[in-house]
Amino acid sequence: MKSEQKNLTYEIEVKPGEKLNLPESLLESVGAGHWIITIQQKAKEPVNTRSHDAFLKGYAPEDEGLYDDYPTR
Numbered sequence: 001m002k003s004e005q006k007n008l009t010y011e012i013e014v015k016p017g018e019k020l021n022l023p024e025s026l027l028e029s030v031g032a033g034h035w036i037i038t039i040q041q042k043a044k045e046p047v048n049t050r051s052h053d054a055f056l057k058g059y060a061p062e063d064e065g066l067y068d069d070y071p072t073r
Contacts (some may be wrong), residue, residue: 011042 010026 008026008029010023012020012022014020026060
């Protein structure tokens, strides 16, 4: 008997007052056999922390004009 591992991942949102309702396609894909079903809460979306503050904070008033284009001769 040859066994094949099948991994299925579904994202489901359950709103307050609702009960868990599994998609029909999931129910159809699970047949006879031994199964391990794991339910875990989805991690929160990461907050965008990208900014240019480091550059702006590293620029001192005495650096004014330092990066300006040189005049053409």
